[in-house]
Structure formats: C-alpha cells, structure tokens
Amino acid sequence: MSNLLVYGSYGYTGRLVVATAMERGIEPVLAGRNLSELEAQASEWGLTYRTFDLQRPEIVKQQLSTVDVVLNCAGPFVHTHEPLLDACLETDTDYLDITGEIEVFESIAARDEQATDAGVTVLPGVGFDVVPSDCLAVHLHDAVSQPSKLALGFESLGTPSPGTARTMIDGMLSGGAIRTDGEIRTVPAGWNARTIDFGSGERTAVTIPWGDVSTAYHSTGVPNIEFYMALPSWAIRGTQLTRYLRPVMNTPPVKSGLESLVDRLIDGPSAEQRRYGETRLWGEVTDEESGKTRVARLRTPNGYALTAKTAVESVVRTLDGEPADGFQTPATAFGPEYVMEFDDVVRRDAMVPRSAQVQ
Template identity: 65%
Template sequence: MDTMLVYGSYGYTGRLVVERAIEQGIEPVLAGRDTAKLEAQATEWGLDCRVFGLEHSDIVAQHIAEFDVVLNCAGPFVHTHEPIVEACLSRGTHYLDITGEIEVFEAIASRSERAEEAGVTLLPGVGFDVVPSDCLASHLGNALPEATHLALGFDSLGAPSPGTALTMVEGLEAGGAVREDGKIRRTPPGWKSRSIDFGHRERTAVTIPWGDVSTADRTTGIPNIEFYMALPPQAIRALRLSQHLGPLLTNSLVKDGLRSFIERAIDGPDAEERQQGESRLWGEVSNGEERLIARLTTPNGYTLTAETAVESARRALDGETPNGYQTPSTAFGTDYVLEFDGVVRQDAREPTHSE
C-alpha cells in the first residue's frame, strides 16, 4: 500500500494536518523527534509512529525509504528541509512541505534536475503560503502574458501559530525581499507600502519576504514581484524599526529568549477562531499599459493549510504529481485553490493612468 509520513506531526499545524488526513480516509505514519509527544499523538489516533531527529542523514534516509510521500510540517523549514529532501532524493520518495521561506524554496528548486532524474516530486509550500497566492499569480499571469510586474498581498490572516511566530522572528534577521529584473533582492523590513483594496476594505500594506517572491517567478516568469501584508500604520513603523534589531537577533541568547517567550505566550488560533476566520488575497499584474486585478476570499489560513497540504499529499500518493521541483499551480493547475470549500475568486480590470 502507498504510504505517507507526516514529519513534525505533533506541532500546531502538524496536528491539524493529521486530523484532516484522517477525515479524508488517509492513515499517515507520524514522525518527529520527541518520543513522548509522538507516542501520545499516535495513541490518540491509533496510528503508527517513527521517532527520529534530523541530525544524522543515514538515519533519516533509513526511515524515509519506507514511504512513498513525506509531508514535512516541522518548521522553521530552514532547519529541517535539507536532510529530508536529500533522503527523499536518494530513496525515491516524493517531498512536500508547508514552508513559506524564500531561501527554502530556492534551495529545493536548485535540486529540480536531480529530482527529475530520481522520479521524485519536490513540492514545497502546499499551505496557505503559497497555494492561494500561487494560483492567483498563475491566473493573473495567464490573463496578461506580457506582464512585467506582479504584486500580491493578503489581509487578516488572524492570530499566528507558535511556529509561524518563530519563523517570522527568525526571518526578521534577513529583512525583506522583492524580485527585481528576475533576481531576488534583499530589502530593509517594511521597505515599500501602499494602499490596497482587498475587496472588503482598503488597507495599508507593506512588503514582506513571502514565499511567492521565489515561487511566482517559476509559476509566471514575471520578472518583478512584490508581496504585501496588510498592517496598521503603527505596526508598519514597528516593522521598519526592527531593522535596528538585526544584529541583536543574531545573538543566540536573544533568540533563545524570544523562542521561549513564543512557546509560553502563543498557542495559535483555537477551533472557533479558525472556523470564523477568513483571509483575503489580492493580486495585480501590469505591463505599463494595462493593469489587471484579481482577488480571492479563503477560509482561515490554518484551516486552508491543513486542507491543501493533505490534498496535495494525496495527489502525490496517487501518482498525480509531475517529477522535479513544482509550485502548487505548476503541479495542479491555476484553479487548484478554487477546489477548496469557501474559496472564491473575483476579477477586476483597473483603468490605467491614460484612461
């Protein structure tokens, strides 16, 4: 029987993913490095588990070899992707994760040729970051094939999970990022801001180093890409000030302090918040003469992440994914995100300056 391993299964998002998989009739094998947490989860759901850390490549490869698909939910992925991806390439196992980290997408994309030779799919970013925005980018890129600029953004993700908060703190050190003339360029945090009409309301939004700065290039080929997050003006000011924390954040004591604060203070949205929450995405393509806009409404980001991650992994299990490095829309098509409950897309053509 085809089998799926969920690594990091007892984290906040890993647990949602496991519950969704069971709802969908998939019985994943659970994995992670903490024996007590893993065994408790495996007992709760009546599932098998494998306890292993990621320090020793031969041990990781031995475990991965048993499985057809690995869905990695252990983040920040900058610390976890490499040993698992390498094990997948050597053992012919498809790899998926829920990263949103630009450097992780780039590192995995650089292994595309090896993945094709090995008959393996490498499909990072099958969560809220980047499934909806990647499908929106693909939709807009198709609508204006000669586009030179792509801007994407989201509003109201709701409260973050512990892992998201930690990944964001770790990302602060690197600052922001945009794509210019085909190349990723590092920027100060909160580099550019603009007002965006997300459909339900107009918000101030600021550039953030979201995964699409990497993935939308492969999806659309558009050379200039910016990603915006809606934030109140005072939060934008704080984000800009965070650049002065850069040197501080390289200090391991400061990092450990922040990590322990996050572990104590952040639980992630509860079931009610996830059920009530909604996210809005906006995208714009332009070529200097024409400007097209499209918007998406989606359920709460964590709810959508569990649904898209499990469905993407199921398709990999069923042999429906192309080999090599993929983005969600290159693997499953522009309209993939519309297959999920509560996701709606709307198009709008905006007047250009000359009209």
C-alpha cells in the first residue's frame, strides 16, 4: 500500500511532483478523472492508479481510506479542495495541496478546529504558492518588534502552466484583494502600483490576489497585507482594463473561450526553462514603533521546479508526523527557514527608512 495519493497527477505540475516523488523513493498512487491519462502515466512509472471524480462523496472517501496523505494537484482548487478535504477528515487522511487561491486558504483555515479534533493535518499551499513567500513573511515579522504592515511580491520571466493560467483567469475576473485591519478587502484588479527592486533592478509591480493575502495573516498576525507581481506596462494596462470588462468576460461563452485558448497556446515551462530559470521574491515589513522599514529578498529556482521539491518534501515531513494537526501554513508547519533548506535558494536582508524608496 502506498502512503501517498496524488490527485491530478497527470497535469503539468502533477507530473513534476510524481517524478520528484519517485526520485525520493516514494511510489504514489496516481489519481484523477481522466482514465487514458492515468493509464499512460501509470504505465510510464509502473504505478497503480485510481480513476474517480469528486462528485460522489462516498466514492471519494472509499478511495482515500487506504492512504495516509493526499496531495491535491488538481486546480482550480476552489473546485477540488472541499470534496477531498471532506473525505480526508472522515478517513484520518492528511491533506496537502499546491493552491495559491485566497478563498481556498480561507475556506480551509475555517476548518481548523474540525481538523484538529479529527487528528488530521491540513496544509495547503506547499508549492511555490506559498512556501517561499510564507517563509519570507514570517522571517520579516520576526525581524521587527511591532509589525503593522507587510508587502510581498515576486517577479518571474517564466511562463505559467495551463492549470495556473486558468486559475489566474478566475482570479483576474474576481478582481483584486488586500488585507486591511485584519480583514480581506476586495479591490479592483491592479489596484495599486509601485516600484520595487526584486534584486535585478527596479520594476513596476501591481497588486494581485495572491494566496499570501490569506496565509501571511495566519502565519504572522500582521493586519495589513498586500501582494505584488512585476508586470510589463502592457500587462498592467490589460489587468486594469478587466475592471471594466469583467461583466462581459465572466459570461460562460467568453470565459470558456479564454480557457480553451489557454489549453491551445500554453504548455508550461520547458525542461530547460525549469532548470535554468529563477524567480525573485521581495518582502517589506513596516515596524510601527521605530518607523523603519525592513526589506528582504529571496532568489529561488523556477517556480515549478521548486514546487515539485517543496511539495514532496512537505509530504515526507507530514508522513513523519512533523506538522501539528489542524490548519497549517508552510511556515507554521516547518518554520520560516524551511525554504532555505532547498538548493539554490538565497536570501538577502536590508533595512531602510520608511520614507525611502525601496532599492
């Protein structure tokens, strides 16, 4: 019997996760809805597979009852997390996923007491969303005495996977999000722009509804949180334009057309891009007492390459019983230095006056 079931194992990121698990000596059960994809993947790796959708709770519960950990790689996770989590709580199966969706984190966090009572670890966001940024958030929080505001962000030259692109479309059509005075607030897409040096020169970045708007609060308690992504000027204008086009773009024909376009045009980063690409993250915490702003930066491998490693390592540690029961974030489960344990991750710290421009 395998201790791990990977749901959505044949998607772009799921395949990377399975390959990494096999390198670590873990033989996962492959799972998902697509029989032909599962058969081909199982034949390639010599693994067992289970074909099931998430519409029938009793079937889902039956399929999870013989494994110790489920790793959900099937996005958008707003559609998949709840039935899998429901079954996990009934079968004493720990739940992990690679989501970056705010509403998914909030939904799962709301079930902390239920998961704790069930003796189940619930740990979403064990990929690039949100391992490095969550660790960076706690690192910054711990560096000042009275953190009152946290800003995080990243820049990446890589292309997204099809699943990520579809999730980004959903997020874009839902508008933006920030956290103010402890509460998540909906704001227009591209609500705020600022100049940020992620470590390779100044870039213009805009607020996006990234998962840390949820998780950084649960990890640090900082009440005011914004998340930024560096984008070229044309992409910023396009993002802001969706404020006015959302009613049209949210109609089923248009949304379906956008998703079909993603499937036809986006394949995800190549093996070479994953090997040589990198992502830069930035964080800034404001200390209310001293009036100082502390900045830290992370440089990591390509986000998908990192996701495969952090997801599998998180599974290994969960199988070993390291994280506590209940809802966890990566940093609360494994500590703020967790991301530093992976190859080619570098962190730099700086302190500047609050009034100074970020360098």
